[in-house]
Amino acid sequence: MRDLAGFGLGLRPQHFPSILGDDPDVCEGVDWFEIISENFIGVGGPLLRNMRAVAEKFPIVMHGVSMSIGSVDPLDTAYLAGLKALADVVQPKLISDHLCWTGAHGHNMHDLLPLPLTEATVDHVAGRVRHVQDYLGRQILLENTSTYVTFADDEMTEWAFLSEICQRADCGILLDVNNIFVSAFNHGFSASDYLAGLPVNRVQQIHLAGHEHNGDHIIDTHDQPVPLDVLALYEAALDHVGPVPTMIERDGNIPPFADLVAELKGVRAAAERALS
Amino acid sequence: MTTSLSDLQKKFQNRLLHGDDAVDPLLGNGGPFMKVYDHAYRARLIEVMSQDFEGLHTLLGDAQFADVVTAYVNAHPPRQRSIRWLGKDLAAWLAKTPAWAEQPMIADMAAFEWMLGLSFDAPDETPLQASAMAKVPPEAWPMLTFTFHPSLNTALLSHDVAPFQRAAVSEDEEPDSAPAPFAEPITWAAWRDPNTMIVTHRALDIDEAAMLHAAAKGETFDAMCEVVADLSDTDDAAVRAASILRAWLDCGWVVGLDGEGISW
């Protein structure tokens, strides 16, 4: 049985006045919020205060961008301690990060970088996920990222890679449907094959987002409304995984809160269509 | 022949950091879209720095600001886990890098904005109420030491950058002229109001700045009074120091004090 249900939005500082304002209806149809963990680790001030006020009213999930689970550098114990402390405060329903690396050999590129799809990488990442889960005392979710290159050493498909790691580490999947769409186009694989190859019972959360089409490649910009073809792929995904908590992840070109609430209604309608 | 993950990550990263092409043979099909990573890396750094240094960005314009960020990042390849700390060394780097050091106004702007940013999201702590001082026995005063709120930060500035910065970040103001130099460098303090959480800043008098510097190093109230006596023309340094301390307490700067038999 899942703890989290329904439809959510990424919590963005621009929207605090709306969410925490006097109008109780502004959040109609928003069942939960996702926070970016890094924004609230080791800090105080108005953003933390507002986030905690939201957390008192809504279930929260925590989404990280810097665990660097695929890096060859040791896991950052200070970061994990911060993550754990934050989780103690907000009591998130889920904790996720990305199946990627963000830097190595002491550096941090602050970007979600691609991993070679090999058995050796599966071993490496699965071991680290288990370590993180032991430390946090709970399961985490890994999200598929958009990628723009493959490696000559690749030995398997991206979905086999994701599935294998999650099975070996016994972790969940945060499925970003837009990222599947983007990577399928960039690398010429079939998004349907991707969906069919997933261990459906591990998918615990879904991200929807927009992108930028550049002719021969698509860039996952997260700064546009969810396009219709991503929404169609979402409906296909629900066909496989059933009702999974879903949210719109908007990272740039942030519109007024009401626009995202309206967009989320469209997502809910798409889910109802797919599951009816 | 498979490449180790360590080697692959080093080469991939060197591509982003230095434009090194050793990663190319490791990419599938020659990696036609590798440029997306090249671009995203630089663009993200510039975007984040622009958010943290909006006044500096306005002062320099897009092209020069991007040059500054690129040169800074080349000098300080990012190592911090959180991108929040990317700009930590910018002001110091600008102050000592020949092309920029000639215009100290630029380093001043960076120092000022970094100070405001630190105050904005510093960890929360409960300020000491001014009334608590009444409970300190007179004989304990000389040896009292103080601890300060994490949101209290200072910067020594030689230009009046605050009006320009305020206009640059405001939606309905435009900065009109470049920041003017001060006759002498002035210490500015920024802090977050504990109730409204709004970040405020003000210039400190010379004796107040020196007293704060001493207090922040853990020196006693007695030593703070000596600092004040050296720098102000007042007859009674203890009275002057006590009134400065009172102003700090009223602003929520002080979170703890320590002395014989007392500790808050």
Ligand SMILES: [Fe+2]
């Ligand atoms: Fe995502």
